[in-house]
Amino acid sequence: MSSVPGPDKKTKLLVYTIEECPVCGQKTKRAFAVGDYVTKDGAKCSKCSNQTRISLVYAEGTKPSG
């Protein structure tokens, strides 16, 4: 998974890709893969089997445990 240091150095940012089904609106969150970009076709929708599309790519912070 793609990860980058966060603003305070202690936080690690994990980057996710959100795939959204244009038909039923189902959203799937997965780890970012190189080559992903917004509007790129994603996997088939797990709910209605339609073609999903990447709607967002974003980073979320995780504090290290301990």
Place this chain on the structure above:
Amino acid sequence: MQAIPGLDSTTLLSLFWIGFIVITFFYQTRLQSYLALNDISRGLSKLKVMKDKARKEAIDYLVNVGKASNDPTQRVDQFLDYVTIMPVDMDPAGIVGKIDHVVTTSNDRVRAEVGALVGQNNPVTVSISENLLEVATSLNQIHKIVRHYYLLGKKTNSYFTLVQLQMLMPMIIQEADALLNAVDSFKVGQPVGDGIGPVVVSKYMAGKEKRVVAKDTVMAITEYKGRKLYVLKADGPMAYVGQPGVAIQKILGEMGAKPSAIIMIDAALKLEGEKTGEIAEGVGAAIGGIGVEKFQIEEAATKEKVPLYAILVKQSILEAITVMRKEIAEAADKVNQVLNRLIEEKTKEGDEVLVAGIGNTLGVAQ
């Protein structure tokens, strides 16, 4: 041990303090200059590490991803010292056109240089290489300027030069750190915080026919509740910002569009204390840069008497140039709602509306 007659501990303490005050009075600035020099020297070492790292990352990217045919080190080093000389402003009439010409020439040269190294087959790789080289150039410039004032202050023993630089160092380091962090996002093509405007408008453009309206800038025509929307953004997923000023001039001029409103969506620098991802509405041309695009948009809008509306998503400089944070990405849906409300409030059915998503489109296609 015999005590010196007339010198008890109180007198000794008083003498110590008098001596201390006299030394401080005469040598205070010299002492502070010494401390400032130490402080700046530490910062300068950090900046050197940062600029060397950015240079190395750029070279590695050109070799490993760009598959540069020859060793690009020498070309990169030449590129780092490449300067753009701004036009003279003694007679300011027509200065925007001159700046535009100089900057466009500079940008074209950068792309040609990068293209010569990695070829033109993959525009995403070329655009990322351009951005990485720009980061390396900026860090190189910052390091050179700080080093100049450090050495000047040291040579002339100028207390005020050194203290001013010392006070600015934390901000300079913060900005340099933000630039260096941007490298990680650029290398893998992740959207940056500045790309929130393009993310919002990409939803309106997806699946529609696109046409190039200016260099690196695309437009699609769509419809929303009986209004005809001209939606534009820079051409993604390349790391472009496009020429929205030229594009808006063309849409309003050559293409003969008569929009009742121009709505611009952009990232805006937040003030300390403001929350990341906060949305602000306003009027005026929402676009950063050196001012050429802003001037062109204001000119076109004023000529055609089209009101300009702005939707801004707040973020810090670090968040704007590094991978898009969740708070910013999640603002996209709220911006969509604000955009739809603005369209409904400010225009009526049958009207035309121009919507521009401003910002770097790295990792955001349409």
